[in-house]
Amino acid sequence: MAITIKELAAAAKVSVATVSRALNDDPKVRPETKKRVKHFADLLDYNPNILARNFKKGTSNIIGLILPDIYGEFFTEIIRGVDAVCYEHGYYPLVASSHSERSMAETMINFMGQGIVGGYIVMAPVLSDDLKSIIQKKNLPIVLINGRMTYEDCDSVGVDNQASAKAMVTHLIEKGYKRIAHISGSKKNNDATRREKGYVAALEEQGIAVDKKMIKSGDFDIVKGEQICREFLSSKNKPDAIFCANDMMAIGCYKAAATMGFKIPEDIAIAGFDDIFVSQFMTPRLTTVRVDTELIGKTAADLLIKRIAESQISSFSKIVIPSTIIDGESS
Amino acid sequence: MAITIKELAAAAKVSVATVSRALNDDPKVRPETKKRVKHFADLLDYNPNILARNFKKGTSNIIGLILPDIYGEFFTEIIRGVDAVCYEHGYYPLVASSHSERSMAETMINFMGQGIVGGYIVMAPVLSDDLKSIIQKKNLPIVLINGRMTYEDCDSVGVDNQASAKAMVTHLIEKGYKRIAHISGSKKNNDATRREKGYVAALEEQGIAVDKKMIKSGDFDIVKGEQICREFLSSKNKPDAIFCANDMMAIGCYKAAATMGFKIPEDIAIAGFDDIFVSQFMTPRLTTVRVDTELIGKTAADLLIKRIAESQISSFSKIVIPSTIIDGESS
DNA sequence: TTGAAAGCGCTAACAC
């Protein structure tokens, strides 16, 4: 066991209270006393037991980061961003996935009232009623990532999926594409539905009729993306461009095009969403929407840490992280 | 603040001690008492304050997962594996990267004696003296991932990089390739040096002279991989195959080959290491070494949790996670 | 400016 405040107090010949105050930079402590205490703390290699501190204060410097799953770049970058900000502020991120078999709501309840975390960042692609009620009766600060941005009861950070998708499709139209198909994500996924709405909005704004047959769900999956692209390419009314709801499905399209002998972008233009790492190395370079995912994580952590530190509740923020169109050679 | 053990005790009309015992399944408690306590616990929505428990017991059900950085599939899968096992055992993973500017050693010291974690999993691609001394005088259980496997002072889990690389190169030789080049990782990275050794060992075993000019360091970087591949392909003594120390560099090679007009595998065969997600979707499918990274994380977490739970120290394990050769169409 | 002491919620030794 490491050295305790008592031993440090004895060494510095002051009371434990003074040690505590000195180490917490209480202005009431005389500078020379403070100095002596700190000197001995260094000397004896003293580290306050954070557990005891958190326990006593009823808060925690640990942030619960609850993700629907842990895979792929998106989550990694969120974790990375959260980690970076946590480090700056002396917080630690506790990462938990919802483990599919249990609901996300359960995971959150598990954390609650246990004292382990001082607040959480929740990434909920689907905002169930369970989850909503938990957020509403929350006893800990919560920041939502990419949740429904209209939600009024907590802070949230995310991308404007709809506007970004709309911008991308508009960009394709401006480049001269007339028949733009869309491979959407899962119907249940909030991001996916927003992106599809953006696609529809762009067409409507440009006076292009929306053809339902030109929208197919690929579940964000690379293999499904390939499959659907194959269907599009072999249909009689072949599209001249495909906007995929994520880059993974776009990669699937590349594969389909290659094996079917279609050249990108001459025979079929492809656009994605996310700008994952490999996209910049694909030949031709994928046209896509870049989202600074790490910034989402950072912003969420910043928000949460502020929220944990403050006592009174100020109004909730909804922060939109901007996205950029990467005009690659695939369109 | 959530309900405490005291209030629960009052409700169930027993002492706090009985509540504690009942909830911890102490066999001394009468079944009916246990039942009543649990009933009230459910009713009142009681969750024990884990912080208080950990504090009191001087342990923690939180595992510190210290990574050199957080990006790419490898780390994600480690986190994923650790998370899965943690969940099973009621533990939580606390993820921290070493944040480059501070050393990994510092991060570990930060955790120590603070009570926050009950042990850690450390992924150290380089085992510095700092780190070694910390491991040696450790006051908390540690499991090393992919560290130097010869290290004797703690548990470790990892891949046999050398044997796997050797197997891959031998495989290439058996396929008929005569002039196999190697794009290695960073000289400082333990994985990289082991893979290079495996490459050399395979050549030697097959009676092929090792040509130093055929080994160049690409730092595990996709762009450097492309660059070096370009150099190899334009040299007068062009290799007929390139074994890259990771898939990212292999992707770089694909790019170089495509732009220089070389066909894979006819003009140049490419092999990688890691079998990252996109490798299976590359055209042609990349020949590579598959490592079950998630299993590494799982195994490490398993080991650590056992270590935390047990009181006396048994001998340290070194677990080697097997790897497989994926015989793709790029060779 | 400093010290003494209470107490956070829980577990475990001891008493009954």
Add this chain to the structure above:
DNA sequence: GTGTTAGCGCTTTCAA
């Protein structure tokens, strides 16, 4: 089998 109580290391009143 159950209750009483000390105490984990720290912060924070309250006194001095």
